Amino acid sequence: MTGLASPTLRKAAPAAGSTPGVPQGPPRPRRTALLPTAALVLGALYCLLPVAWVVVAATKADDELFSTFTFLPGSGFADNLGDLTAYRDGIYWKWMGNSVLYAGLGALLSTAVSAFAGYGLAVYRFRGRELFFNVMLTGVLMPPVILAIPQYLLMAEADLTDSHVSVLLPLILSPYGVYLGRIYAEAAIPMELVEAGRVDGAGEWRIFSRIAVPLLAPGLVTIFLFQFVAIWNNFLLPFIMLGDDEKFPMTVGLFTLLKQGASQPALYTLVITGALLAVVPLIALFLVIQRFWSLDLLSGAVKS
Amino acid sequence: MTQPPKGARRAYGARTAPYAHPSPTTALERARSAPYFFLLPAAVLFLLFFALPIGYAVWLSFHKVEIKGLGLGKGAKSEVWAGLENYASALTDSEFLASSLRVLGYGAIVVPVMLGLALLFALLLDSQRVRGRSFARLAIFLPYAVPGVIAAVLWGFLYLPDVSPFHHLLEKAGLPQPDLMDGGPLYLAMSNIAVWGGTGFNMIVIYTALRALPAEVYEAAKLDGCSELQIALRIKIPMVVPSLVLTFFFSIIATLQVFNEPMTLKPLTNGIPSTWSPLMKVYNDAFTGGNIHAASATAVVLALATFALSFALLRISNRRTTQGASR
Numbered sequence: 282m283t284g285l286a287s288p289t290l291r292k293a294a295p296a297a298g299s300t301p302g303v304p305q306g307p308p309r310p311r312r313t314a315l316l317p318t319a320a321l322v323l324g325a326l327y328c329l330l331p332v333a334w335v336v337v338a339a340t341k342a343d344d345e346l347f348s349t350f351t352f353l354p355g356s357g358f359a360d361n362l363g364d365l366t367a368y369r370d371g372i373y374w375k376w377m378g379n380s381v382l383y384a385g386l387g388a389l390l391s392t393a394v395s396a397f398a399g400y401g402l403a404v405y406r407f408r409g410r411e412l413f414f415n416v417m418l419t420g421v422l423m424p425p426v427i428l429a430i431p432q433y434l435l436m437a438e439a440d441l442t443d444s445h446v447s448v449l450l451p452l453i454l455s456p457y458g459v460y461l462g463r464i465y466a467e468a469a470i471p472m473e474l475v476e477a478g479r480v481d482g483a484g485e486w487r488i489f490s491r492i493a494v495p496l497l498a499p500g501l502v503t504i505f506l507f508q509f510v511a512i513w514n515n516f517l518l519p520f521i522m523l524g525d526d527e528k529f530p531m532t533v534g535l536f537t538l539l540k541q542g543a544s545q546p547a548l549y550t551l552v553i554t555g556a557l558l559a560v561v562p563l564i565a566l567f568l569v570i571q572r573f574w575s576l577d578l579l580s581g582a583v584k585s
Numbered sequence: 586m587t588q589p590p591k592g593a594r595r596a597y598g599a600r601t602a603p604y605a606h607p608s609p610t611t612a613l614e615r616a617r618s619a620p621y622f623f624l625l626p627a628a629v630l631f632l633l634f635f636a637l638p639i640g641y642a643v644w645l646s647f648h649k650v651e652i653k654g655l656g657l658g659k660g661a662k663s664e665v666w667a668g669l670e671n672y673a674s675a676l677t678d679s680e681f682l683a684s685s686l687r688v689l690g691y692g693a694i695v696v697p698v699m700l701g702l703a704l705l706f707a708l709l710l711d712s713q714r715v716r717g718r719s720f721a722r723l724a725i726f727l728p729y730a731v732p733g734v735i736a737a738v739l740w741g742f743l744y745l746p747d748v749s750p751f752h753h754l755l756e757k758a759g760l761p762q763p764d765l766m767d768g769g770p771l772y773l774a775m776s777n778i779a780v781w782g783g784t785g786f787n788m789i790v791i792y793t794a795l796r797a798l799p800a801e802v803y804e805a806a807k808l809d810g811c812s813e814l815q816i817a818l819r820i821k822i823p824m825v826v827p828s829l830v831l832t833f834f835f836s837i838i839a840t841l842q843v844f845n846e847p848m849t850l851k852p853l854t855n856g857i858p859s860t861w862s863p864l865m866k867v868y869n870d871a872f873t874g875g876n877i878h879a880a881s882a883t884a885v886v887l888a889l890a891t892f893a894l895s896f897a898l899l900r901i902s903n904r905r906t907t908q909g910a911s912r
Contacts (some may be wrong), residue, residue, distance in 0.1 A: 314813070318717065320709060321709045321710070321717065321718070321721045322717055324706050324725055324784075325720065325725055327781070328724050328781065328785065329724050331739035331740055332727065332731070334739065346748065347747040350750075351749065351750040352750065394627050395627075397627065401619075401623030401624045405619060405620035405623075407620045407621070413628070421838075422838060422888075422895055423635070423639070423888060424888055425842065426864045427639065427884040427888045430638075430871050430877060430881060431639070431645065431881070434645075435637065435638060435641060450630075450633075451634045453634075454635070459627055513732060514733060514734075516844075516848075517864075517868075536734055536848070539738060543852045543853070549742075556735045556738050560730070560731050560735060563730035566730070567726075567730050577792070577793040579789060580790035
């Protein structure tokens with residue numbers, strides 16, 4: 282797998298040694314290109330702007346939010362945090378816990394299902410393989426709402442609406458996860474190794490768990506992260522399925538809080554502080570994980 | 586697991602060498618049923634949470650509720666065949682048409698701007714002479730980790746006149762301050778959220794494709810005296826067309842399905858009707874209006890439109906790539 286090396290490594294190689302045997306032109310110094318650098322930095326600042334704002338705004342007290350300049354820090358962060366925690370007996374932290382539960386458990390199960398299916402599709406030849414894969418891929422095209430309404434009605438038939446399960450189950454199968462699983466498995470698992478395992482008398486399950494899973498590890502981390510973000514960010518399904526706000530994930534909880542803020546503006550500071558706290562874990566996760574994992578894997582990059 | 590499914594016999598082994606194992610039959614038997622075992626969880630979940638709901642939605646879209654007498658008591662309401670009635674009313678519904686037009690306008694801004702920026706940033710990340718690349722890569726990707734609802738909350742506040750730095754600056758300059766969440770500016774405000782949230786992911790997809798290109802390709806061009814800009818325009822962009830098609834594809838699908846952002850901005854303004862996007866219209870019909878049959882028909886129309894668009898795009902891109910190959 283590529284990507285684990287830093288992006289400069291690959292390009293540095295041909296650039297560093299000035300091609301031997303070729304007549305040297307005038308030495309070209311690697312000057313910084315000012316305009317392109319400025320464009321890139323501007324793009325980065327644009328992307329950081331709302332995040333920087335929410336960090337500042339979370340420090341503002343109620344009256345400061347609408348009166349002081351946007352990026353002037355306020356004096357109320359501790360109060361805001363206290364208010365948020367106190368709000369309806371700490372329901373905010375319950376939403377956070379629910380989000381962690383839905384996204385964590387959901388992504389774990391989703392990764393397992395994607396790994397099974399991806400491995401099955403990559404390693405075996407059987408009738409219906411391409412059909413299965415193509416049918417699965419059309420799932421990517423499905424607008425979530427065409428699924429969500431009947432899913433809700435069917436869950437209601439099974440008496441499962443307004444439960445944790447109703448949000449967890451429909452999100453386990455991810456067509457994109459299966460697609461990634463197949464691509465990674467095709468690239469990372471040499472057929473000779475599978476054959477060698479069979480010759481040594483290992484069962485198919487043993488070959489999968491002992492040989493394939495370790496080889497697939499970077500890909501599985503990617504699928505896990507992808508699904509974690511997808512479920513963490515999901516709004517429509519829990520919004521439709523759940524009525525009891527004790528079971529809400531973060532997104533639906535903050536949405537209802539914002540909606541009430543229209544009549545009680547004092548809630549706005551809670552929404553802002555809540556938004557900051559909801560953004561921090563995922564950003565931290567990405568900052569930590571990018572040291573040993575590459576973003577490139579997310580788009581299915583496997584070739585070196 | 587005990588009986589190998591029919592049809593597995595011929596297909597298995599197409600790719601693998603014959604066995605050197607002392608008892609090949611049992612291993613073969615196991616290997617034949619193994620793929621179905623690995624695919625079982627995905628298949629079951631697909632049937633339960635994709636196929637069944639879709640089938641049910643289609644069924645609902647062809648039915649309606651008929652009320653007998655006064656509609657009181659059990660059995661007074663029954664679901665009867667409606668034929669294409671729901672579809673006819675969905676396609677002529679003025680709210681649905683208005684929401685579709687809004688989303689087309691919104692998409693006409695979001696898709697080109699987002700992909701243009703994604704391509705630009707990817708090319709800049711791929712250039713040796715640009716500084717601060719690893720910082721920028723992370724910063725631009727960051728919004729991917731921010732849920733759409735929260736992105737809309739953040740930008741929504743930044744659009745409020747009392748909070749916004751833009752209004753602050755306009756006020757200082759003595760310029761008129763537009764209402765960003767109504768009328769024409771609303772499209773820009775809404776598009777901005779999508780562009781902010783989506784550029785990073787698309788940038789990574791394109792950048793990954795750029796990095797997969799062999800470096801020798803540029804070396805020759807550099808020796809011939811091509812500038813970085815020429816290399817980008819003449820070599821890099823044509824070579825990443827497949828990933829541009831892919832990002833285009835996903836962006837269009839995501840645009841048609843926009844829901845979270847307008848839904849979240851709605852409480853902050855009077856400028857967003859509850860049927861702003863087609864998905865909001867479907868949601869509104871199903872859960873506020875209580876007409877699941879009409880909502881299902883609209884949802885099916887949306888799904889069909891998505892499929893039609895996807896296949897058209899795939900055909901165009903396939904034709905282009907095959908043409909390119911034959912040249």
